[in-house]
Amino acid sequence: MADPIPGAKIPTVIADELHIVYRVNGAKTGKGSATSALSRILRRGESPGVRKVHAVRGVSFVSYRGEAVGLIGSNGSGKSTLLRAIAGLLPAESGHVYTDGQPSLLGVNAALMNDLTGERNVILGGLAMGMSREEIKERYQQIVDFSGINEKGDFITLPMRTYSSGMAARLRFSIAAAKDHDVLMIDEALATGDRSFQKRSEDRIRELRKHAGTVFLVSHNNKSIRDTCDRVLWLERGELRMDGPTEEVLKEYEKFTGK
Numbered sequence: 001m002a003d004p005i006p007g008a009k010i011p012t013v014i015a016d017e018l019h020i021v022y023r024v025n026g027a028k029t030g031k032g033s034a035t036s037a038l039s040r041i042l043r044r045g046e047s048p049g050v051r052k053v054h055a056v057r058g059v060s061f062v063s064y065r066g067e068a069v070g071l072i073g074s075n076g077s078g079k080s081t082l083l084r085a086i087a088g089l090l091p092a093e094s095g096h097v098y099t100d101g102q103p104s105l106l107g108v109n110a111a112l113m114n115d116l117t118g119e120r121n122v123i124l125g126g127l128a129m130g131m132s133r134e135e136i137k138e139r140y141q142q143i144v145d146f147s148g149i150n151e152k153g154d155f156i157t158l159p160m161r162t163y164s165s166g167m168a169a170r171l172r173f174s175i176a177a178a179k180d181h182d183v184l185m186i187d188e189a190l191a192t193g194d195r196s197f198q199k200r201s202e203d204r205i206r207e208l209r210k211h212a213g214t215v216f217l218v219s220h221n222n223k224s225i226r227d228t229c230d231r232v233l234w235l236e237r238g239e240l241r242m243d244g245p246t247e248e249v250l251k252e253y254e255k256f257t258g259k
Helices: 033-042 079-086 118-128 133-147 165-177 195-210 222-228 246-257
Strands: 011-025 050-064 068-072 094-099 103-105 183-187 214-218 231-236 239-245
Touching: 011 079, 050 079, 050 094, 050 214, 050 231, 068 079, 068 195, 068 222, 068 246, 079 094, 079 103, 079 183, 079 214, 118 133, 118 165, 133 165, 133 195, 165 183, 165 195, 195 214, 195 222, 214 222, 222 246, 231 246, 239 246
Parallel strands: 050 239, 068 214, 068 231, 103 183, 183 214
Antiparallel strands: 011 050, 011 094, 231 239
16 A cells, blocks of 8 residues: 555544444243244344434544544533444444454453552453563653542552542553554543542643544544644434534534533
8 A cells, every 4th residue: 555645644543424323132922931032033123122223324424634523512422432343342223333453442452450450450451452571671760640530548459349430541541541542532531530640640631643644633622622633523312413623613512511
């Protein structure tokens, strides 16, 4: 493949008329769970006990290397579902998602285990993201210091179940942020921790962008979006309502929400 033209924008994620539909089991029908299950398999069409939830409706956009893209919208608008589809964790009902490189969804690639220590989770989380043991060892102290979880004690040597939800979220972000990503997707990570941690997180996102990656950030904190993103996708009821420069989209969103 030919080298890209200098200065040309390089796509990292393309969503083309993407639809995502969840199927949720409803009330039981018939007697006997095994018999009912078999009859549902054999019956043509959708089971009457299954309810469809159309979570993403015909969303199309293209993201590019070096962009930080904010995702905003009301609760249940499809933001997290869209990220999971980009990460390849949810199949499309119709339409397509194309990605250049490996997308990393924060909290999935760095899946932490409550019964293991923070130290062991740093190793496992790094391996899950494709880092070598040598890379993890080299960046270990940086990860711990970035998370700030040892500021009030030696928590990194304690089981994760002893951590607050905020401490666990900060460690997840710190593990994910220790590696450069083709596409990094972050769901509400900047909402945790004090202002000092949020500032470190925002600075790290800017660094990731400089290394030719794309960052997607889901947040209900408009200030974090303003401080971090240069473009925003606004979803409502699964539909892409607006896509454009951060300030333009946030201004319309704040009119819509009255905030």
